[in-house]
Amino acid sequence: MTGPLRVGVMGCAGIAVRRMLPAFAACPDIEIAAVASRDPAKARQVAEQFGCRPVHGYGELLELDDIQAVYIPLPAALHAEWTEAALDSGRHVLAEKPLTTDRHLTGGLLELAAARGLVLMENVMFVHHPLHAAVRRLISDGAIGELRSFHASFTIPPLPDDDIRYDPALGGGALADVGVYPLRAALHFLGLELDVVGARLVRGAGRRVETSGAALLSTPGAVTAQITFGMEHAYRSSYELWGSEGGITVDRAFTPPADHVPVIGLHRDGKTEEIRLEPHDQVAATVAAFAAAVRAGTPPDSLATLRQAELLDETYRSASRAEPVRTG
Structure with a gap:
């Protein structure tokens, strides 16, 4: 990978706007490419704040051809569906914790990411x-x-x-x-x-x-x-x-x-x-760790993520x- 990692943000949750998007913006190895929301006005507002493209709908975000990774701060019950969709579209994924609400779904997604050569990282920040x-x-x-x-x-x-x-x-x-x-x-x-x-x-x-x-x-x-x-x-x-x-x-x-x-x-x-x-700054450290994992092609903490789900x-x-x- 050359140049910064282009990230699309799937949702405008509070943790995304308050903590993760500012950390993405400050990281030299990441570029915020787009922010998606089911509410077009909210997508425009957040996109203007961070100088990126607004997108109406999560599926539309995955249709963009210049997104290399996706950050998913959606409610936990939606993580599995959209993490799988992002991996199927060939994107690396940073998802809020818990990665899913089911140990088997978590294991399946980690296997899918490994099979596709993609990084799937759960956003547990304190470990960084x-x-x-x-x-x-x-x-x-x-x-x-x-x-x-x-x-x-x-x-x-x-x-x-x-x-x-x-x-x-x-x-x-x-x-x-x-x-x-x-x-x-x-x-x-x-x-x-x-x-x-x-x-x-x-x-x-x-x-x-x-x-x-x-x-x-x-x-x-x-x-x-x-x-x-x-x-x-x-x-x-x-x-x-x-x-x-x-x-x-x-x-x-x-x-x-x-x-x-x-x-x-x-x-x-x-x-x-x-x-x-x-x-x-553990938020900045987490964002940097995700970018480094993508660059190295080595997912961090997959075994810990799975055991945590179990x-x-x-x-x-x-x-x-x-x-x-x-x-x-």
């Missing part, structure tokens, strides 16, 4: 922040001894009543939206052999989807992981790793602003050391075996 690589190095260097347990939480305040994340038909629910973060963090630190031991999902009063939940996971080596998540809570975004000789704590772990100074708390011998890192499914099934999702 160097903070987490620094934590991994501390663990591998033995800073906390043998790892014993992992705890992670991601909770957010209530959303507007008409938010799509409260709509089961659009793939809503706390697990797929906010639960992905602590679940993926567990995978990131504990590896692909992680399994679900048990789970609980709770539906808030008047809601049609689960609004909070928790899961217990474990590795074959008996390292345990506890994750909690919710979308009608006080904000929390953190994880902890505890070992035989100490612990590591991280706050503002999953969605830090670009100017945030990351702090790793290292707890040993009754003392706490604060390790401060340079601020980093663990989401296992969490749902474990919770449903325990008892039906309860209003409370």
Whole structure:
């Protein structure tokens, strides 16, 4: 590939307009070619803002002959259909998380991308922040001894009543939206052999989807992981790793602003050391990683993406075996 990667944006969701489109525009390896919406006025408004072509309809975007990749920020329930259509049209794809709402669909799309020599990347941004690589190095260097347990939480305040994340038909629910973060963090630190031991999902009063939940996971080596998540809570975004000789704590772990100074708390011998890192823009890093993957022809994190989908499914099934999702 020569020149910048020409990206078409399929939808004008808030995350696209607020975060991803500005990151695309700032990346020297990417050019925003077009923005599509089912609402022509919205497509024109966003296209004018970012200096690209407005397109009426998602299918029309895939008819353009100068689009090399597609970014899909649509509701989760629409990801599979339009990711498959984009791959069938020969385009690389960056899709919002979760990639699909079904483990088998996720596996099939990853296989389709591999068969066509295309990059399919799920937009889990925090894994591209160097903070987490620094934590991994501390663990591998033995800073906390043998790892014993992992705890992670991601909770957010209530959303507007008409938010799509409260709509089961659009793939809503706390697990797929906010639960992905602590679940993926567990995978990131504990590896692909992680399994679900048990789970609980709770539906808030008047809601049609689960609004909070928790899961217990474990590795074959008996390292345990506890994750909690919710979308009608006080904000929390953190994880902890505890070992035989100490612990590591991280706050503002999953969605830090670009100017945030990351702090790793290292707890040993009754003392706490604060390790401060340079601020980093994980949105820009994710966009750059997608462009680099396309240029290299090497999809990133496909195994983690698939295992994440399987663990989401296992969490749902474990919770449903325990008892039906309860209003409370």
